[in-house]
Amino acid sequence: MSEIKRIGLLCSGGDSPGMNCAIRSVVRSAINANLEVYGIQRGFSGLLEGNIKELDVSSVGNIIQHGGTILQTSRCPEFHEAETRKEAAHILKRKKIDALIVIGGNGSFNGAYALHTEHGIPMVGIPGTIDNDISGTDYSIGFDTAVQTAIDAVDKIRDTASSHERTFIVEVMGRKSAAIALHVGVCTGAENVVLPSENVNVEEISNDIKRGIKRGKNSSIIIVAEGEKEGLSHRIQEQLKADFELDSHVCILGHIQRGGNPSGQDRFIASGMGYLAIEELLKGNNSFVTAYRNGHVVAAPFDECLEKKSEYLPQYINLVKTLSI
């Protein structure tokens, strides 16, 4: 592999709190090693537009505490096409960019890895998604902050729910991933968690809630993972009413879960991942993900990190139910 002097850096997919910490870490670690870093604005879309400019030490000052990403991000459906990726590779070559670092989720990693395998561009993936659904890494930047944001919201909902003796169905983000829902369910003492892949047993939910009310509970919270199809929470609400005469309110937390100042954990892990990205590139590793495994940031082969994590964790559902009897 020829010597790396100039690195491109972009964010892709949904933004996540802590992406800025990773950007800062990449830029400062690279400059410390006498490399140049070029920030690509708006993900793969910005790459195709040639929206690229050099980042210096001060361009990443005072961003460590902010959510979102100073590089902005995008979803770029055209990147699924090999022809589009060829164009992206030409642009990188024209700009004399020797390696690319992509901060994003499993989708972004698939795009990045395709660019590497098809055009030989040295490639690094830094896991950044609130969904924590990338295989091969225990953690992705933003998850902890998103979970805390959802917990804060559910705690507030619980205040009004108990004051009015109500049942709330709270929908959290995560698309097909159950990670946010399970964590929030455990941490808020929810009565139930509904996962995207599950056939929803509304009768069981109703029985659980009614049993709780009988023993003196004055509020109930059901956490629903959003899934791929919109409207799951409202369907549960309608069925609870129609079949079991149970009134409930729906609250969809939505994009507030993607914003906000990153937690200490997100800042810490993002900083470590950015540093390792540069360290490994300098060692000659030309295709890897800065994965979090067993409490450490390590370089993992890209092909171990391309799938969605699919493990279903029934023990957490049992935990939620056991602790909320």
Ligand SMILES: Nc1ncnc2c1ncn2[C@@H]1O[C@H](COP(=O)(O)OP(=O)(O)OP(=O)(O)O)[C@@H](O)[C@H]1O
């Ligand atoms: N199989 C693929 N081949 C090429 N490019 C892809 C592929 N999958 C995704 N991408 C690119 O990555 C972008 C982001 O992917 P996606 O929307 O799945 O988000 P993500 O990176 O998984 O992040 P998040 O799920 O947190 O929003 C896509 O818009 C597309 O440009």
Ligand SMILES: O=P(O)(O)OC[C@H]1O[C@](O)(CO)[C@@H](O)[C@@H]1O
């Ligand atoms: O903001 P968008 O593009 O609608 O994406 C929403 C999706 O992105 C995520 O927030 C991850 O970034 C998922 O949890 C959610 O399903």
Ligand SMILES: [Mg+2]
């Ligand atoms: Mg994803």
